[in-house]
Amino acid sequence: MQELTHYIGGEHVKGTSGRFADVFNPATGEVQARVPLASKEEMAKAVAIAAAAQPAWAATNPQRRARVMMKYVELLNRDMDKLAEALSREHGKTLPDAAGDVQRGLEVIEYCIGAPQLLKGEYTDGAGPGIDMYSMRQALGVTAGITPFNFPAMIPMWMFGPALACGNAFILKPSERDPSVPLMLAELMEEAGLPKGILQVVNGDKEAVDAILYDETIQSVGFVGSTPIAEYIYGTGCAQGKRVQCFGGAKNHMIIMPDADLDQAADALIGAGYGAAGERCMAISVAVPVGEETADKLIEKLVPRIEKLKVGPYTSGNDVDYGPVVTAAAKQNILGLVQTGVDQGAELVVDGRDFALQGYEDGFFVGPHLFDRVSPDMDIYKKEIFGPVLCTVRAGSYEEALKLAMDHEYGNGTAIFTRDGDSARDFANRINVGMIGINVPIPVPLAYHTFGGWKKSVFGDLNQHGPDAFKFYTRTKTVTSRWPSGIKDGGEFNFKPMD
């Protein structure tokens, strides 16, 4: 069995805590590797290395730092297939989806090539008589990030790209479910020219996370994952005086208006609801058709599309729509929630509970499910299922649909499908959700905009990537300077004592 490592000081380092977690191949259910779980002491070692290396990196001019990013983009493209394969093997998502995971991270690195422009400060000439004022953005020092299993390439790059481009050192604590790609990403950064110790990967669980939160050298913590952990990390990190941004869970609603093109809406729901087995924070998990007729027609269009979905291992290539979920525990959780839906009276229109795949009986596959007539008091509506389960809540009017999405505790993403510009505009203006799609089911903003939800989907203020990331990973320093009149007023010829 393969024993994974940490990546500390530019070396693959074996774990010394004696604690490990199993890394599965979700398609077969086999344990394919074990990942070391770091102790507080192992984390402290990485922090010390980062602290020693960071000042020189911060003093490297931004253009040179940007060139490392430029080279990194080239290396990511070179190794795209290798990275996607390693990602699919541990996560379970299909190969094209895994390549998309890498690509969406790569695009943030491309944005970071603009660091010299993004880090330019502000200057006021003549703020007072003979007074100039300027602001500069300086690196924080040692920064850290804790990432989820569902985007093991994209989300680490969303964090370490801007952190490094700003001149920080960064310690990544990736998900213990799929740590191989984060390790590969760190190694590649050094091949791109990053000095040793500036990007390190310390694998682990709560112990490693707490070591980050209570470390006095670490200046900032980025987190993406489930809401209860986001809340814990935000509260604890802020109480330790750190700069913290945490992104949590989601329950994304898609409103389908009576005037929408229902074939388009159904196609969009299939991709957004079942892609990556529903394990996306921007997945659509609630369809809200407006009006009974819209709902009936939508369900009629969804069922045959769902029945055609091909579920299988990534090794089947393009022949698969989605793969297994990440662990047996995730599968159990999803099926348990499906059962509560049935028990609480929702109509299970497509039942994937008996799904089995020949030759992969021990894999963590979950068949697609479609619920109709879900109501807001049911567990399947209130909780994030994070699986291939789409819930339909029928709304009597646009206002009712809007209120439903607004009353939900999560506010990551949402979408409206309509042909009416006025409804779309009203929706975008009034909804209390961070990312809105108009006839776009998964409205993930591109790298040069920012990504972040509202309500319980976020803790903190600045968003991920885009200009916000350059604010999060720097501190502003403002200088007011006055130069009294000097030599330009004429030479001084008499020998005078200094006073």
Ligand code: NAD
């Ligand atoms: P998770 O919260 O279980 O784990 C995330 C990270 O926290 C991992 O690195 C894990 O090791 C660590 N962790 C787990 N338990 C901990 C504990 N008790 N104390 C300290 N650290 C702990 O999330 P996950 O299952 O890996 O990812 C799925 C979740 O992430 C979903 O809720 C999804 O919506 C969310 N997510 C949100 C976004 C977003 O941008 N809002 C993006 C992707 C995923």
